[in-house]
Amino acid sequence: MTDITIKTQPSERSKFIRRFLKRKTVAAGMIVLVLFVLLAIFAPLIAPYSPSKLSIVNRLKPPSELHWFGTDEFGRDVLSRTIYAGRLSLLVGAAVMSLSAVIGVTLGLLAGFFKQLDTPIARLIDAMMAFPEILLAIALVAALGPSLTTVIIALSVVYAPRLARTVRASTLVIRELPYIEAAKALGISTPHIMTRHVLRNLISPILVQGTFLFASAMLAEAGLSFLGLGVSPDIPTWGTMISAGRQYIGQADWMTLFPGFAIILSVLSLQMVGDGLRDMLDPRLRRDL
Template sequence: MAEIATSPPGKSEGAKFMRRFLKRKTVVIGVSVLAVFILLAVLAPLIAPYSPSKLSIVNRLKPPSEIYWFGTDEFGRDIFSRTIYAGRLSLLVGAAVVLLSAAIGVTLGLLAGFFKRLDTPIARLIDAMMAFPDILLAIALVAALGPSLTTVIIALAIVYAPRLARIVRASTLVIRELPYVEAAQALGISTFHIMTRHVLRNLVSPILVQGTFLFASAMLAEAGLSFLGLGVSPEVPTWGTMIAAGRQYIGQADWMTLFPGFAIILAVLSLQMVGDGLRDMLDPKLRREL
């Protein structure tokens, strides 16, 4: 009898997922643009033609040219180099905010959804935090703690953690009542083991999808705080501070705001595209429609 070659189930399912994921043109574009931003951020010291802090008053407000691809700012600094280095900071802030907000939100959501006694107080706390507009709460936290990179990350993580907590809580309330969870409890398996192995493992998909949207929101919020002067030090290049500096010269040097603003749009839009693709692929109902 001829042997039938079969591939491992995990590998086969992963390959099918990637094929479905990459069938959508918008997802491919989003992944490609995001990959370019990551490469530029990682290789910034090798790609940037000038130091982002190098001053050259003689070359101030030079328009885009072969020497200065994106032009120069009011101090003669190369905008192309500063835009690349600003992307490093934005990606760092976005990743740190997602990790920290996930740690806070997932913990609160699991506790609220699994333990009935903790559900009401945690749910009310989540509702109270989500009642405030995101940017206003972030401004209040940064103003109270003092502007710095660490403060911005902590403030944005606190702002976005309730979003994840609400999703995790709602899913945990459903999973908690499923037969296999009740069977695990009847067998005397520890609560921590049930929460991590039986509940949390089934929440990876919604957490991953929401994480991509939070990444984009965090990058946009960081740019907004920097624009308002509540982010990192003005000497550190960020897309928000570059746009804030360029608004004074919008009539004579519009490239100062055009290129960093375009970078924000591309980065946020690419993350939204990837998030939409993940949601469609990981949601069973939407996946059947594709």
């Protein structure tokens, strides 16, 4: 008898992941991003000290074996505070991305699918995008009062128009395709067409825009915290750490160097992952890979 060897073909998902991670920049971005996520999740186990532990005797100590990133003006360990600050930045980024997606996708679908709603929603999107993003965020936080919830809501309102414009533009094209007309002729309900036939074809641009919104939200949160409009000063954030360290530049550069480096690495890793997703999910760019 002859042996029959059955070769299993790799699934489309596994092939996509392999092609996605084949690019060195994307792989590096994913490694850095996963590292930040793990540090945030296991911060109580990884951080050598409590982020709020004061030690005036050890204030403004340079990096050493006991304090790898040095200490701040109150003797708190900069490494521990940098690790804990990453938890808040990732939380804000994920929350803003999710809430912006809900608002932006809803507005974009309504504007792109219903012609009578297109003009008013499109004008609303244009009006919101006419304001500089950071100034609009500052105005909203100042009006509502600084807090974590306020920061998330303000940044979601600021970044939702980006996604809404992308979804609207794609929906305007999809709604004219033959299979949408066929679904309408068959009597399929409008909500079913919008979710099953339109929204499913928008997953790719939404994912790509989501990664960029994540990075932008983390950067904006750091900016608001730097200006004193973020969360409570008792909670460590990269922005508040840089703000506190600016008056000690030249005397204790490590207070701004390490949290600033953390912001750069996290935002850059998200941008690299977003670029990789865009290249893989766009058929025109994928042919060139």
